[in-house]
Amino acid sequence: MEVVEKIKKRVYTFGNKKAEGNSKMKNLLGGKGANLAEMSAIGIPVPPGFTITTEVCTEYNALGKGIVLANIKKEVEKAVLSVEKIMNAKFGDSENPLLLSVRSGARVSMPGMMDTVLNLGLNDKVVVGLAKKTNNERFAWDSYRRFVQMYGGVVLGMKPKSKTDIDPFEEIIENLKEKRGIQLDTEFTVQDLKDLVFDFKKAVYHRLGKEFPSNPWDQLWMAIIAVFDSWNGKRAIYYRNMHGYPADWGTAVNVQAMVFGNMGLNSGTGVCFTRDAGTGEDMFNGEYLINAQGEDVVAGVRTPQQVTKLGSQRWADLAQVTEKLRINNYPSLEELMPEIFDELNEYQQLLEEHYKDMQDMEFTIQEGKLWILQTRNGKRTGAAMVKIAIDLIKEGLISEEEALLRIDPNKLDELLHPVFDPNALKDAHIIAQGLPASPGAATGQIVFFADEVAKFKNSILVRIETSPEDLEGMNLAKGILTARGGMTSHAAVVARGIGKCCVSGAGALKIDYKDRSMFVDGKEYHEGDWISLNGSTGNIIDGKVATKEPELTGEFGDIMELADKFATMKVRTNADTPKDASIAKNFGAEGIGLTRTEHMFFEVDRIKAMREMILADTVKGRKLALAKLLPMQREDFEGIFKAMQGLPVTIRLLDPPLHEFVPHQLATLKELADEMHISLDSVKVKVSELEEFNPMLGHRGCRLGTTYPEITEMQTRAIIEAALNLKKEGIEAKPEIMIPLVGTFDEFVFQENVIRETAEAVFEERQDKIDFSVGTMIEVPRATLIADKIAERADFFSFGTNDLTQMTYGYSRDDAGKFLPDYLEKGILKNDPFEVLDQEGVGQLVHIGITRGRSTKPNLKVGICGEHGGEPSSVAFCYNNGMDYVSCSPYRVPIARVASAQAALKATLN
Ligand code: ADP
Ligand code: MG
Ligand code: MG
Secondary structure, eight states, X not given: OHHHHHOOOOEEEEETTEESOOTTOHHHHHHHHHHHHXXXXXXOOOOOEEEEOHHHHHHHXXXXXXXXXHHHHHHHHHHHHHHHHHHTOEETOSSSEXXXXXXXXXXXXXXXXXXXXXXXXOOHHHHHHHHHHHTOHHHHHHHHHHHHHHHHHHTSOOOOSSTTSOOHHHHHHHHHHHHHTOOOGGGOOHHHHHHXXXXXXXXXXXXXXXXXXXXXXXXXXXXXXXXXXXXXXXXXXXHHHHHTOOGGGOEEEEEEEOXXXXXXXXXXXXXXXXXXXXXXXXXXXXXXXXXXXXXXXHHTSSOOEESSHHHHHHHHHHHTOOHHHHHHHSOOHHHHOHHHHHHHHHHHHHHHHHHTXXXXXXXXXXXXXXXXXEEEEOOOOHXXXXXXXXXXXXXXXXXXXXXXXXXXXXXXXXXXXXXXXXXXXXXXXXXXXXXXXXXXXXXXXXXXXXXXXXXXXXXXXXXXXXXXXXXXXXXXXXXXXXXXXOTTSHHHHHHHHHTOEEEXXXXXXXXXXXXXXXXXXXXXXXXXXXXXXXXXXXXXXXXXXXXXXXXXXXXXXXXHHHHHHHOOSEEEEEOSSHHHHHHHHHTTOOSEEEEEGGGGGGSHHHHHHHHHHHHOSSHHHHHHHHHHHHHHHHHHHHHHHHHHTTSXXXXXXXXXXXXXXXXXXXXXXXXXXXXXXXXHHHHHHHHHHHOOSOGGGSSOTHHHHHHOHHHHHHHHHHHHHHHHHHHHHTOOOEEEEEEOSOOSHHHHHHHHHHHHHHHHHHHHHHTOOOOOEEEEEEOSHHHHHXXXXXXXXXXXXXXXXXXXXXXXXXXXXXTGGGTHHHHHHTTSSSSOTTTSOOTTTHHHHHHHHHHHHHHHOTTOEEEEOSGGGGSHHHHHHHHHTTOSEEEEOGGGHHHHHHHHHHHHHHHHHO
């Protein structure tokens, strides 16, 4: 195994203001490990520990447990020793014990997708020692019961089996709470905690037939392996696929000395953000809990308190908590522990300046001492991404170029979706108020289980709280609503990351999973009932609320301006109607790269004339029908030219196989026969003659124009006449007539002649002229190979990469849905080639087509009009291959503009 031989160092230590790693080593140490090292080195108080590299994970996946444990044994033992020295305690010792956390951490953060074990190193003896050492028996047993619970879940696989089952450990906890008549974990007595440990272990034995492991070193080795395994867990795989992260990255394992937020009232734990992750507002914010550990804040078991006073007051307003109650029961950290707050505030500023980006941090307070446990560039909504980027330029922290390169073009999509119509909101009936966890507007039908979101087209996932297992459903839902949990709860963090509208912590909801109902505002809502969420205010609204198009001003406009400043490759749009054309123009489209004329023929009054044309026996009959279509087409083109106001418009001549236009139901066939004064039987025969075995490779594209030149003639006439009509009105039109599916030189020439002759005829009739060009769509592989010849006559090329992908792979677009998912799942394909341009294969043909075309005509205009024109990595490819423009659907225009600018910037950087 090559990997193994190459690895020299498998473990990197950090702690005591030193570190062997740094923040640049994310690929090797994972994001968490690299940042722990960096923080330690710049003097932030981080509990000491060490990172086992991602290479070891890859090694483990290739060679298995035995070899890998042998390979890391010495280095890990040495690293534990160094942690013991710094902490002045000993792992596994029953008098002065050191406890460890074993944390996952891939090169990119995948919050909650992998596993972590806390308080490792406890057993029946060590717990007694810990109690003595800390003089805090309650804390020791609380840590122990947490350990058994986490280790049982993560390492021993004691997770609930089905969605209606509850976690076996939670069940034990709930039963005990009920028996004791208490509600909070913090109310357990020492004896309760001891009972819990006993019962947990019994449950483990019952389920697995094995004792809970008591040797701390065994615990450690098994936990390390479990963390590696979690890289290939179901959640992690789904998350990786969603973001396109390759399986061979692997996760690092961070082993770190425990610090304890559960040691009493002068201890606690929390998470904080240097700016608002929902809106981007420059406001330090976060949540914490007193006497708590680890995920308590995120899991929503207790209502978390706000870190800052201002945040606390805002929260109280929304939660309808009086100022008095707030100060007594939910004071901010700023008020409760002002010194700790000042220190935290200092670190958050330092870290943001150090990383020059918004940070998402974890902290723990152990008996009045502050520890930082994690920092990372915070996940944020599309809106926050844009605002923060612009603000950081204004604050002089980053340059325009850096800001633009940081934009994830795909995330701009979130800003392009409809928002609630303010007029409709005035009449809305608000049934409850939650926290504005992730902005956006969502209207949908209630579902209570993540795996049932697909039941409705528009679903709102309503949960008491969400967990990492729910990710897939959260992604499919239109919005997410939870009864528990704060602004940093799992639901909130995930929703912001995927740009989904979310309202969290709506305490007024009474949710009954069994009954699939929720009770709120005096009314019972059931699965399937409609509600609406306003993720910006936290309002929960009865029924549907109307939406409207968003306005693209403010920081979004600034980003677009920056994109224009650096982009050289233009962005056009694919639009078939004046409405789409003007939407795209508002988004900054610099022309139309593809107008599909066939869509115009599907409207009711037109389809009849179209069918008559198709079924006509003679040229004369066909021309008669085409004459009916001419004025309609002309009108369409006038509308589109008008919308584009002098920008170039590429119009593709008729492309799809004709059978797509003919009816197949008897009644419609009969109607058609009557109208055409022919017998039903002869209509039936004609329709069946149009059937093809493989219509994608059949009588379509310029093959239609070859058989029926009169179609090309009519379409050309409509285009030229429309342009001339507008010229009279003083509006410029720049038609580019595009011949589809060309595979041979003579095919192109034949169509081009028809087009030019028709245009000349119209110019003669009208005694007026306009400029136009004639080019071709390059979508048949053969065309790319003879591109030098085609370019002798063609004025432009537009790569139709949908068909080109289909024909290069030999995957039918209509049937690929049956097998592509298997290819993706098995990793045989990394991406769906119809979404992300296959640069390796199809890309070669594109490259050949451009190079050969330009060898004949150096200034040949080249663009792309397949779906790939709006996909950022494909846009970069187009730029790198010298295209003049990309063309994409209207809503992707801003995304393509940013991607185009980024490609240009990256090229100058290299
Ligand atoms: P994730 O990647 O899912 O955030 P983490 O590894 O960050 O998982 O750990 C989960 C929780 O446990 C976090 O709240 C973290 O702060 C806490 N935690 C991890 N290590 C320690 C430690 N050494 N001491 C105290 N708390 C810890
Ligand atoms: Mg974490
Ligand atoms: Mg095509």
